[in-house]
Amino acid sequence: MHKVFVNDKPIILTTKVEKEEGFKNYSLKTVNLNKVVKELNKTPLKEVRLIHKNEEKLLKKFLKKLPNVIAGGGKVYNDKNEILFIFRNDKWDLPKGKTEKKESIEKTAIREVEEETGVKNLEIVKPLDTTYHIFKRNGRNKIKVTHWFEMKTMYHGKLEPQENEGITKVVWLDKEQANKALENSYANIRSLI
Numbered sequence: 621m622h623k624v625f626v627n628d629k630p631i632i633l634t635t636k637v638e639k640e641e642g643f644k645n646y647s648l649k650t651v652n653l654n655k656v657v658k659e660l661n662k663t664p665l666k667e668v669r670l671i672h673k674n675e676e677k678l679l680k681k682f683l684k685k686l687p688n689v690i691a692g693g694g695k696v697y698n699d700k701n702e703i704l705f706i707f708r709n710d711k712w713d714l715p716k717g718k719t720e721k722k723e724s725i726e727k728t729a730i731r732e733v734e735e736e737t738g739v740k741n742l743e744i745v746k747p748l749d750t751t752y753h754i755f756k757r758n759g760r761n762k763i764k765v766t767h768w769f770e771m772k773t774m775y776h777g778k779l780e781p782q783e784n785e786g787i788t789k790v791v792w793l794d795k796e797q798a799n800k801a802l803e804n805s806y807a808n809i810r811s812l813i
Contacts, residue, residue, distance in 0.1 A: 622679050624752040624763065626660040628807040631754075632669045633678040648672040653685045657754055657761050683763060686754065690719050691766040692729030695748060695812055696739065699774055703798050703813070706736055706781065707789035712801035714809055716766050717785075725767045733771065737790045738780030745770040751808035768812055 622633040637645055648670040656668050672678050693716025696704035705712050717732035719725060730742045748768035754761055779790040793801055802810050
C-alpha cells in the first residue's frame with residue numbers, strides 16, 4: 621500500500637476493495653486522475669482508493685498517470701538533536717527541491733537544504749521514506765516524488781531563508797516545538813517526523 625497526498629487527503633494505492641464509507645474506490649487502470657484530484661479538492665470526500673490486482677505494479681502504474689517531478693530533501697538534525705524546519709506558504713515544512721541535470725538524488729537533497737536554509741557541512745545518515753503528493757503547476761497536475769534523507773550537521777552559523785522560493789523563516793526546533801509546528805504542516809511531512 622502507498623499513500624499519495626492531494627493537500628492533506630490521501631489517494632491510497634491498494635489491492636483490496638473495501639466497502640465505501642467516506643471514501644471511493646476506483647480501478648487504477650481506468651481512473652481519470654485529474655477528476656479524482658478535483659473531487660478530493662472540492663468535496664468532503666476523505667480519501668480515494670485506487671485498486672490494482674498486482675501489489676508490485678501499483679506504484680509504477682500510478683506514476684505513469686501524470687508527469688513526475690523528482691525531488692530530494694532532508695530531515696536535518698544538529699548536535700542538540702533539534703530538527704531544521706522552514707516556513708513557506710504559511711506552513712511548516714522540511715527543505716527539499718527538484719533535481720538538476722545528471723545530479724544524484726543525494727546531491728540534490730544536500731544542495732536543496734543548503735540553498736533553502738544556509739546550513740552547511742551536511743552529512744547523510746540514512747535514507748528515509750519517499751513521499752508522493754500531487755500539485756498543480758501551470759494548470760496541470762503533477763506528482764512530486766520526494767526522496768528524503770536523514771542528515772546531521774555541526775553547523776552553528778546563520779540560518780538564511782531562500783526568500784525567492786517563498787521561505788520566510790528557517791529555525792531549529794526541539795521535539796516539543798517540532799510537534800507543535802507539525803500541527804500546521806503537511807500530512808507527508810508529519811509522516812516523516
